[in-house]
Amino acid sequence: MMESFGEILKIAREKRELDLEKVSHDTSISIEYIRALEMEQTDVFPGEPYLVGFLRNYAEYLNLDAKYLIQLYRSKKIQEAPIPPGLLRDEKTFPWKIVLPLGVALSILVGLGLFFFIRHINNDSGVELLEKTDEVQIFTLTSVPIQKRVYENDIISVMLASGQVELLVEKTKEQLVLGTPNGKQQVQLGEEVKLDIDSVQGPDIVIFVSDIAKNDASRGAEIRMFALSETETREQPLSLDGIPLITEVDKNLSQSIIFDGTRAYPFTVNITFRGSCLFRSQADNKDIIEDYFSAGDLQTITAQNGVRVWMSNANALKIQVIGDGKTHDLDVGRPGQVLVQDIKWVKDIDGRFKLMVLLVD
Structure with missing residues (x-):
């Protein structure tokens, strides 16, 4: 029987006597998603990149083999995929000697057609993508999560209790870099972080990067983000007891x-x-x-x-x-x-x- 990645996560967490609130605080992963990972409720996540990113971060936090757990998830996904109908019924006798040569010829023609069609689409897409980066997009961020592909020089407008704050997308290659009043903020691929963008009272927004190219800034970055409520932004004051003279x-x-x-x-x-x-x-x-x-x-x-x-x-x-x-x-x-x-x-x-x-x- 295949091992359960969710059970491995839960056993490791309980062995270290960690509650969900502690894990959520340390990893910046919501309790809802942590619970979904342990129960293998994959439909809770907005997409596979989110699930894989959270699974990797949670596994590394528990000092587990992240690559192995991701492989378990993917094996489970394949195992649960529906069986093609053709494999469930008996095939009747068919004149293969006649149809097979025709099928091969037809496949070659279809393959050539798809090749030129896809190449045409890719060329068109490349032109459109480069043109899109020339147009500055402005997004308004609220407490409602949004998922967007952003490009360099795009602007994200966030309404906070301290006033409206504008973030500039400075870099979309290798990592996402945002210019904020609180300095440059960096977010890696597959990472969900809370960012303090105004230096007032703790983190203001949560952002997750699900896709970003290593060598091509023109592709932009796919991100999911939302603004924290005023109560969520309040952090406990930093304890000075552990700071030596x-x-x-x-x-x-x-x-x-x-x-x-x-x-x-x-x-x-x-x-x-x-x-x-x-x-x-x-x-x-x-x-x-x-x-x-x-x-x-x-x-x-x-x-x-x-x-x-x-x-x-x-x-x-x-x-x-x-x-x-x-x-x-x-x-x-x-x-x-x-x-x-x-x-x-x-x-x-x-x-x-x-x-x-x-x-x-």
């Missing part, structure tokens, strides 16, 4: 400052793997997550106060830290270098907060 930091440790300001805020660490690497992370002194990654894999970590990362090959990955609309790339290590780093907030003697990178080992 700068005098408590070992002065002998190699250190650098990423961000500096009058307040501490949550930050995200995006890791892009360029080669094979054993990688371990621990955010805010919670559970340690460890896995083996290959070139092309991605890992995202969200932290309140700090995160420790351990890597077996510092040259095999690129680390990017994002917070308060700002982005900072960490230095790449040497090939084969084993590296342990702390990325955490510290409080200076003047009351200011600094997000620092400390070389632990």
Whole structure:
């Protein structure tokens, strides 16, 4: 009997004693979708790209084999597909010697016709697509989810309690980049994130990227998005209990400052793997997550106060830290270098907060 990807997810979650609210908070996946994944209710999702993207993120969050679970889902989909009617009835004797040559000839003619027809359609579509990027589209975003294909220079208008905010689609190649009053915001393929676009009181919109080309910006990006209600945008104030004073930091440790300001805020660490690497992370002194990654894999970590990362090959990955609309790339290590780093907030003697990178080992 085929394994159930939903049951594997549920057992892993319960084994780690995680409730749905905790998982939803950590992964930015709604409780409805998490429950649907565990119950294998695939019809709940607006499309297969959403389901596969959420399944991958949820599996990686639980430290499961995402590729295997996606394969289980696709095998289940094939297994549940209806059997073609022709396979359910006995075929009567048919004059194949006469019909077969005619069928082959007809297939060749149809194939040639389809080839030229599709090539004609593709050529026309390419012209239309390039022309479409020249026309700036303006979308109005409310609490009602919308699904659109956006192109560079399109504008998304969002009405918030603080007023109307306009987002500019700056990039639609490899990743979606939005220009906001709170700085540039980046969203990867298959990722659902909450974005703070006005720096007022927490996240304002939720956006999911279901399709984006790696090498062709003219294709745009297929996104699903909606605005959060005013109550949903209110975040709990950041706890300062876990933030050490700068005098408590070992002065002998190699250190650098990423961000500096009058307040501490949550930050995200995006890791892009360029080669094979054993990688371990621990955010805010919670559970340690460890896995083996290959070139092309991605890992995202969200932290309140700090995160420790351990890597077996510092040259095999690129680390990017994002917070308060700002982005900072960490230095790449040497090939084969084993590296342990702390990325955490510290409080200076003047009351200011600094997000620092400390070389632990």
